[in-house]
Amino acid sequence: MNYLEDERAKKLLIKIVGISLLLMILTVFISYGISNSLKNFLIEDRAAMAGSLLEQGVSEEIVAKSLMNDLGNSEEGMKLLSKLGLKESTNILFVKGLSKFNLILTAKLLIVVLIFSAIMGIFITSFLKERERTYEDAGRIIGQFKKGNFGEHLPRKERGALFQLFSEVDDLSMILKTKIEREVEGKRFIRDTVSDISHQLKTPLSAISIYNEIIIEERENPEKVVEFSEKIRTSITRVQDLIVLLLKITRLDSGSIEFEKQEYYIGDLVSKSIDQLRDRAIKEGKNLIVKGDENEKIICDLQWTSEAIGNIVKNAIDYSKGGDEISISWSKSPTATEIIISDNGRGIGEEDIHHIFKRFYRGKNSEDFQSVGLGLPLAKSIVEGQNGILTVESTIGAGTAFTLSFLTKL
Structure with missing residues (x-):
């Protein structure tokens, strides 16, 4: 019964049950009152009958026995009452004294029913008004949703369908x-x-x-x-x-790239990444240093990851001068494999370092270079596309270090 999970419906149901129990208790009291009134009516009726008989000279003993049903034939009595117009089919309104009793009884019952109905009406009206306010608020908020405004939320504090x-x-x-x-x-x-x-x-x-x-x-x-x-x-x-x-x-x-991740030696990956950059580095007098355990392996897409590393190394060559060193090293832990590409070049300014992964971004120190500003954003997209992380640290005049982190296969 899911409707019982609705707090408001549950409260209304509890009130209805409470009023019903109260009505049952009132019914018991009313029944007792009716019986008591009927008793008084019978006593008054018999007292009047006894008085009338005594006035006619009937002895008290006979009157007492008649009233206590010790004497008399009920059939003969019914015949006599029938002649007087008092039968079982006689309307209660035509029975002297009983019509007043019936009127009082009916009035009491009507009052009880009216009070019960009024209380029930108040509870139900209150419930419906509260529910209507909820609907109106929900309609207003949904209307805001249609306009593109999502600042408010529909009520969800209570339980229920x-x-x-x-x-x-x-x-x-x-x-x-x-x-x-x-x-x-x-x-x-x-x-x-x-x-x-x-x-x-x-x-x-x-x-x-x-x-x-x-x-x-x-x-x-x-x-x-x-x-x-x-x-x-x-x-x-x-x-x-x-x-x-x-x-x-x-x-x-667009997500149209499906990375073909396999296990490769990190040394082979790095060698493939910088193969086309070695001659340029030598020509410009810049030292490429590779260091790391040749037997360490990494899980990645060889083609795309080598391009990411190559772009970062190319960026380091672009922004370094003759005699500078560009180091590619790697290490492995139980949870991740890290490839670090560092240089001792000019470094990246604090005002630029938070923007270097933005497309077409070129810092104030890049005006002398022909870079279009897409190499680093591409590298970041490649690394993150393989659930990796690309971070950078730099100090002006001391150099820059990029770290590619990939999860280790557990």
Whole structure:
């Protein structure tokens, strides 16, 4: 009986039961009162009869025996009463004295019924008004939900089917709120991304257009043609890299990437990650140092994780100078495997470190570099997509350390 879980319905039911018990008690008292009134009526009637007989000269002994049913024939008496108009079928209203008794009895019963009905009416009306207020509040709050306002919640403090329904509707509103927020965030992301892409493409495309005009004007000058053709190639490469990075991030965001996680040697993973960066580091006089137990293993997607590590190492090379060291080390605990990529370069300012994982973000110290600001966000998406964590610590003038943490298979 789920309706008994409704506190308000339970209270109303208790009141009804209480009033019913009270009515039963009153009925007992009324019954006793009726019997007492009937007794008095009979005594008065017999007293009048006895007085009349005594006035007619009947002896007290005979009158007493008649009243006590010791003498007399009831059939003869009934015949006599019938002649006087008193039968079992005679309406009570035509019986002298009894009509008044009936009127008083009826009045008492009506008063009791009216009082009972009034009390029940008050309880039921109070219950319905309280329930109506609850419905009105719920309707108002649901109306706010329809407008996109989710500041209020439907009442769910009490128990019962109604409040269980309110709870389900409230949970549904939270799902709707989350969906709306995601849609708004998605639209904002698309708007910002389109704006950033437009800005990022504008510079190399403008440069290509200018370089092309110079080549046309200097077509008789082979050295100029070669110089600006190389600049055009560099700009085109930058645009291609930007598009490739954007496609990768978009695939990660849409959830269309299924990471193929397997167990690999960490040394092999790191080697694959920095393979294409070694020559550049040597050329620029920067030292790549790899240290860690070659037999340690990690569970990850080899291709994507190597790209994440490569992006972080590339970022370290970009922001370090000749003679600086870039270290890739790893360690393993019973719960996690950590890969640490650190350098002793210029470091990241406090005003920038909280924003470096934002797309297209470039700090105040990055103006001299051609980075588009997507490498670190892509690395973070790759690591977190595999239920890992990417953190960073940095000190100006002392260097930066990125830590990739992956859960160890238990």
